[in-house]
Amino acid sequence: MTAQPLLPKNAPFTPEDIDALNSVVARTTPQQRAWLAGFFAGFEAAQAGAQPQLAVAAKPRQALTVLYASESGNAEALAMRTKKLAQKHGLDARVVDFADADMSVLSKAKNLMVFASTWGEGDPPSRAVDFYTALMGDGAPRIEGVRFAVLALGDTAYAQFCATGKAIDLRLEALGGKRAFDRVDLDLDYAKQAAEWTQKALTELAPAEAAGTATVVHVDFKGGGQFADDDEPQFTPENPLTGEIATLVNLNGSGSTRETWHVEIAAEAPGFSYLPGDAIGIMPENDPGLALELAEAVGLGADGAVVQKLRERYDVTTLSRALVEAYAKLTQRTDLAHLADQKAFAKFAEDRQLIDLFERYPEKLTADQLFGLLRPLPGRLYSVASSPKAHPGEAHLLVGAVRWESYGKKRGGVASTYFADRRKVGDPARIYVKPNRHFRLPEDGNRPIIMIGAGTGVAPYRAFIEDRVEDGATGKSWLVFGERNFTNDFLYQLEWQEYLADGALSRIDVAFSRDQPEKIYVQQRLWEHRAELLKWVEDGAHIYVCGDEKGMARDVDVMLGRILAEAARGDDEAGRAKLKELSKAGRYQRDVY
Numbered sequence: 001m002t003a004q005p006l007l008p009k010n011a012p013f014t015p016e017d018i019d020a021l022n023s024v025v026a027r028t029t030p031q032q033r034a035w036l037a038g039f040f041a042g043f044e045a046a047q048a049g050a051q052p053q054l055a056v057a058a059k060p061r062q063a064l065t066v067l068y069a070s071e072s073g074n075a076e077a078l079a080m081r082t083k084k085l086a087q088k089h090g091l092d093a094r095v096v097d098f099a100d101a102d103m104s105v106l107s108k109a110k111n112l113m114v115f116a117s118t119w120g121e122g123d124p125p126s127r128a129v130d131f132y133t134a135l136m137g138d139g140a141p142r143i144e145g146v147r148f149a150v151l152a153l154g155d156t157a158y159a160q161f162c163a164t165g166k167a168i169d170l171r172l173e174a175l176g177g178k179r180a181f182d183r184v185d186l187d188l189d190y191a192k193q194a195a196e197w198t199q200k201a202l203t204e205l206a207p208a209e210a211a212g213t214a215t216v217v218h219v220d221f222k223g224g225g226q227f228a229d230d231d232e233p234q235f236t237p238e239n240p241l242t243g244e245i246a247t248l249v250n251l252n253g254s255g256s257t258r259e260t261w262h263v264e265i266a267a268e269a270p271g272f273s274y275l276p277g278d279a280i281g282i283m284p285e286n287d288p289g290l291a292l293e294l295a296e297a298v299g300l301g302a303d304g305a306v307v308q309k310l311r312e313r314y315d316v317t318t319l320s321r322a323l324v325e326a327y328a329k330l331t332q333r334t335d336l337a338h339l340a341d342q343k344a345f346a347k348f349a350e351d352r353q354l355i356d357l358f359e360r361y362p363e364k365l366t367a368d369q370l371f372g373l374l375r376p377l378p379g380r381l382y383s384v385a386s387s388p389k390a391h392p393g394e395a396h397l398l399v400g401a402v403r404w405e406s407y408g409k410k411r412g413g414v415a416s417t418y419f420a421d422r423r424k425v426g427d428p429a430r431i432y433v434k435p436n437r438h439f440r441l442p443e444d445g446n447r448p449i450i451m452i453g454a455g456t457g458v459a460p461y462r463a464f465i466e467d468r469v470e471d472g473a474t475g476k477s478w479l480v481f482g483e484r485n486f487t488n489d490f491l492y493q494l495e496w497q498e499y500l501a502d503g504a505l506s507r508i509d510v511a512f513s514r515d516q517p518e519k520i521y522v523q524q525r526l527w528e529h530r531a532e533l534l535k536w537v538e539d540g541a542h543i544y545v546c547g548d549e550k551g552m553a554r555d556v557d558v559m560l561g562r563i564l565a566e567a568a569r570g571d572d573e574a575g576r577a578k579l580k581e582l583s584k585a586g587r588y589q590r591d592v593y
């Protein structure tokens with residue numbers, strides 16, 4: 001890429017210095033330039049013997065409660081960032097997870113910001129369910145005098161887009177709160193809009209004297225010139241790291257109905273680090289054949305630049321209601337009006353993708369019109385399957401290929417077939433780290449761990465065991481693994497057997513659903529071995545569940561409740577309460593999708 005000069009020729013430097021500065025500055029991101037601006041402002045102040053200037057006058061300060069409901073950490077990260085920004089707006093913020101909150105947090109709040117994501121099919125994140133239910137229930141307190149603003153996160157691919165944030169926003173109003181700033185509902189490419197909304201909402205909520213004051217990046221000189229946002233991930237969907245695929249192998253046997261790829265990505269870069277339990281985000285590219293088909297469907301097939309952009313940058317598969325509405329408006333097609341009805345849309349969209357809309361309701365579009373309809377291609381997350389202690393400079397993933405057929409077309413998941421069909425060893429892969437502090441090994445390596453997962457859900461457990469081996473941890477470990485078939489689908493079988501032989505893994509139970517006439521799943525194995533499981537729990541075990549939510553994690557959750565209920569002499573409520581207690585203590589953690 002050729003660097004664009006930024007400093008003008010008449011800048012107060014020699015021509016050589018201007019060239020040198022331009023060559024560096026032209027490669028910087030807006031965030032890095034903001035940092036430089038803050039750095040030099042603070043540096044001058046420090047040279048003059050003054051304190052680095054903070055953005056906002058210190059008075060009068062007010063309290064802000066920042067509540068978040070989050071499953072995979074997006075809303076949580078926004079809440080944390082808001083706390084830092086609030087300081088600069090004259091607000092003293094405290095951040096509270098829905099998981100740790102009770103109703104008093106609402107009645108005590110003066111200014112309230114809520115960041116909430118939606119999961120399942122329009123549900124609150126699992127850790128947020130209790131507080132959310134109480135908030136919606138009759139016992140929720142009146143909150144007259146509380147000023148609030150809600151940011152909702154979601155994915156327009158889901159029918160119940162941002163349902164949780166929407167419901168919270170309406171509920172806070174119904175309870176007497178005053179909406180200080182309008183809610184925003186954000187799709188997967190939320191970063192920029194979330195930052196803008198947060199700035200504006202904080203300005204509305206800030207004490208009058210502090211509102212409207214310009215914000216500069218705070219520079220901590222005492223910390224050796226460290227950027228205050230050091231804990232922010234360096235690599236993001238917007239700024240991924242380009243790694244290289246070092247290994248790409250299908251772990252299933254040739255007779256399998258599954259296709260599960262073990263992917264090793266070499267990613268050596270300062271600032272690239274992760275922990276077992278985190279996910280790695282991958283920025284994929286679309287199937288070039290589909291990109292071409294889509295361009296052809298709207299009369300742009302001959303334009304190579306359009307096809308390339310479709311392949312690299314845009315979501316060309318998701319058929320969302322918002323997109324259909326925008327297409328109907330743009331094309332003025334009255335025969336799309338019936339899809340405004342939620343049920344009719346759901347029936348149409350089931351098993352269909354964008355290409356089906358364009359082929360069934362064909363119209364010629366300009367490139368701008370086409371791109372205006374599409375959202376950016378979102379990244380996909382994969383639970384990291386390696387410990388960085390065992391594989392420095394590498395991240396391993398376990399990717400299940402998603403394939404199906406509908407309406408006479410062969411279809412494939414974008415990211416999973418990107419690995420399975422369109423990448424080879426030596427190819428680049430753009431990645432970022434998605435930390436997950438709610439799926440962590442116990443700090444105490446002596447603690448027993450029970451790892452329950454089916455299919456690709458086994459990925460983080462490979463990372464866990466590798467990490468414990470590197471640490472020389474002595475705690476017992478028990479893997480309960482499920483898949484379809486022993487011969488073809490026992491993912492990482494040799495590694496588990498070696499770990500079992502050398503004691504790194506204390507116990508393994510497997511459930512291969514299709515190896516006998518009746519289906520057997522991991523939850524049945526838990527029930528069969530419940531006495532042992534309860535003993536491990538008594539001994540302080542941490543329980544982990546990873547993998548498919550609908551196909552496995554939900555049933556495992558019910559089964560764990562049942563097992564704990566039996567221990568409480570059949571009292572279901574006591575069983576659920578014990579599971580919640582374990583969850584609150586960080587001893588029941590889920591990474592489900």
Ligand SMILES: Cc1cc2nc3c(=O)[nH]c(=O)nc-3n(C[C@H](O)[C@H](O)[C@H](O)COP(=O)(O)OP(=O)(O)OC[C@H]3O[C@@H](n4cnc5c(N)ncnc54)[C@H](O)[C@@H]3O)c2cc1C
Nearest residue numbers: 351380381382383398399400404413414415416456459593
């Ligand atoms: C925190 C987290 C961790 C994850 N870890 C892993 C992991 O370790 N391994 C792993 O493999 N995945 C993991 N996933 C899932 C992963 O992120 C992707 O969602 C998955 O790989 C599919 O992505 P894709 O781009 O291939 O498919 P997409 O292009 O996203 O397509 C998937 C969509 O296709 C449609 N679809 C799929 N099958 C059918 C069908 N039979 N009929 C009709 N429509 C269908 C559905 O609408 C589905 O949502 C994780 C997800 C999260 C959130």
Ligand SMILES: Cc1cc2nc3c(=O)[nH]c(=O)nc-3n(C[C@H](O)[C@H](O)[C@H](O)COP(=O)(O)O)c2cc1C
Nearest residue numbers: 070071072073074075117118122154155158161162
């Ligand atoms: C399994 C799954 C189910 C989801 N269900 C919904 C949904 O019903 N509605 C929605 O708007 N978004 C849905 N999403 C998208 C999430 O809300 C979105 O990824 C959000 O940014 C996650 O934020 P969090 O990390 O704070 O939980 C779903 C995501 C996943 C992985």
